Amino acid sequence: MPHIDRRIGFMGSGQMAEALAKGLINRGVVTPNQICCTDPVQARKDLFRSFGASSYDTTLEVVHNADVLFVAVKPQYVGAVLTEARPHLTPRHVVVSIAAGITVDMLLDAAGPEAHVVRVMPNTPCLVGETAAAMCVGGKATPEDAELVSTLFSAVGRIYQLDEKLLAAVTGLSGSGPAFVFLMIEALADGGVRAGLPRDVAQALAAQTVLGSAKMVLETGKHPGALKDMVTSPGGTTIAGVHELxxxxxxxxxxxxxxxxxxxxxELSRMG
Amino acid sequence: MPHIDRRIGFMGSGQMAEALAKGLINRGVVTPNQICCTDPVQARKDLFRSFGASSYDTTLEVVHNADVLFVAVKPQYVGAVLTEARPHLTPRHVVVSIAAGITVDMLLDAAGPEAHVVRVMPNTPCLVGETAAAMCVGGKATPEDAELVSTLFSAVGRIYQLDEKLLAAVTGLSGSGPAFVFLMIEALADGGVRAGLPRDVAQALAAQTVLGSAKMVLETGKHPGALKDMVTSPGGTTIAGVHELxxxxxxxxxxxxxxxxxxxxxELSRMG
Structure with missing residues (x-):
């Protein structure tokens, strides 16, 4: 991972902010002293300080002490945070929102038309350094801004730049997808228990099988259908299971x- | 990973043998000069030599030059290979079969009742260092033998020691499971394409989401049902998808x- 010389500020220091900050530090993208944060909850600020980041009491201090501003508050507070920041934003600032359903237009309405705005849709495996995310840019955001944000998120997974109109589909696939996968892992483990395995072994084998199979797709670059064919012997066990699916x-x-x-x-974006 | 001072021999040098050998070397469990192999196909022997292992023309040379003997030939050839090895097996040898459907009793019939026999059911993500495997022991195999084999497979994923009667369920779950996961990744990607995403992005987001979600289960130790609940906002996108599932x-x-x-x-074990 390349080292980045920008200062990273988190406006809101919840779980995703923590995952991002730790990911950036662990991968050597930034040093802890390049990170600052604010949060209404003191315990969250203490946590950031515990790994070497600084914390501030106000949004404005973060704006003044950072170049990349992660807006990581709940969607309903994004407008207020950006409106407060707006008079203090300069061309060096890149505003990165990870708030679900908050469009680039909404971000620009609050932060001003001159703002360099990037909207990101990450997902929770960010917490274990394996997010599947997408991003789009708006306002005066430059290709360099996009590259910067892409590098930052690459420290905690994979990110793709797309047209904003596709971000709802990303929400449907990778944003909501973890729940679908969790449900399937539970069902695979239930199948193992049905077949006689102890619950702990069944769940570990199920989760590990899911992890390893996905890694096969990503690392071999082969089509998942081709990989399925490779492990499906004539008259064997696997095709019996595939038939059930x-x-x-x-x-x-x-x-x-x-x-x-x-x-x-x-629907939610239209209601926002 | 601990360094192991045994010599590792592969009787049969196909894809699983290659994955194991490379995993053991990459994780520092053994050095390349501790590994030898044989295979009827010269190209497979050349490949092993290319990463520093030695190769032999006969099974017997492997038996004489190794302590741990991986039987990694197709199931129908296991009997012949072990019958050939049998007169040369000593108490120092641990015979490790990864042949599907070949029971401990079959292995002992061929290798002799004195053999230290371990039967392993790995799965193909072994190739990317993330197998979900199970093992059982037979004959004169000791707890130390089991520990040794467990350490070796831990270099390429996870392994659990179980009663042999459960190995069919392991075959059904983690042995055949990769195909189920590949099918699901393809379907998630199809869903993304249905929602408007380009195929390459949809497939990458799908596979990465599956990988990250499984890693969440393994690393947090939380129940997959609890993890599903954590990402399921009231009236949100995720529960809409869960409802469909x-x-x-x-x-x-x-x-x-x-x-x-x-x-x-x-059924297949009974037919064998």
Missing amino acids: EMGGVRAAFMSAVVAATNRAN | EMGGVRAAFMSAVVAATNRAN
Whole structure:
């Protein structure tokens, strides 16, 4: 990972902010003294100080002491935080919002049309350094700003730059997807228990199998269908299981899940 | 990873053998000169030599030059290989079979009742260092033998020691499971494409989401159901998708898949 010489400020220091800050430090992208934060909860500020970051009592102090401003408060507070920051934003500031459903237009309304704005849709595996995220830019944000944000998130997973109109689909796929995967891991473990395995072994084998299989897709670059074919011997155990999944209409159910979550994301953005 | 001072021999040098050998070297468990192999295909022997292992033309040379003997040939050749090795096996040898469906009794029939036999059911993510495996011991195998094999496989993932009667369920869960996960990744990506994402982005986000979510289960130690609840906001996008999965009976389908694969594994062992 390249070292970045910008100062990183977190406006809101919840779990995603913590995951990002720790990821950036652990991967050597920044040193702890390049990070500052604020949060209404003292314990969150103490936690950031515990790994060497500084903390401030006000949003404005973060604005004055950082170049990249992560807006990591709950969606309903984004407008207020950015309105407060607005008179103090300079061209050096990059405003990065990870608030679900808050569009670039909403961000620019609050932060001003001159703001360099980047909207990111991360997901919770950010907490273990394996997020699947997407981003789009707005206002005066430059390709360099986009590159910078891309580098920062690459410390905690993977990120893709897309048109904003696709961010609802990203919310439906990778934003909501972890819940779908958790449900499936639980079901695989239940299947193992049904077949006689102790619960702890079944759950560990299920989660590890899911992890390893996904890593196979990412590292081999092979199509998941081709990888499935490679492990499916004629008349063997695997094709017997695949048959059950197909009879159960599992593919259609996962497609429906992504589409339903995407539709709901679009509805929520319109209501915002 | 602890360094192991045994010599490791591969009788059969296919993909799983390669993954194991490279994993052991990469994790510092053994040095390349502790590894030897044989294989009917010269290219496989050349490949092992390319990373510093030695290769031999015969099974017997491997037996004489190694302490841990990985039987990594196709199941139908296990009997012949072990029968050839049998007169040369000594108490220092640990025979480790990764052949699907070949029971401990079959291994002891071929290798002799005095053999230290360990049967392992790994899965293909062994190739990317993330196998979910199980093992059982037989014959004169000692707890130290089991510990040794456990250490070796821990270099390429996770392994659990179980009663042999549970190995069919392991085959159904982690042995066949990668295909179930590949199918699901493809379906999640299809859902993303249905929602408007380009195929390459959809597939990468899907696979990365699956990887990160599984890592969340393994690293947090939290129940997958609890993790699902943590990312499921009231009236939000995620619960909309979860609803589709439940209406589709996805949990039952995954349980059925594991059970069907387990049943088939039991059938195949009886036929063997």
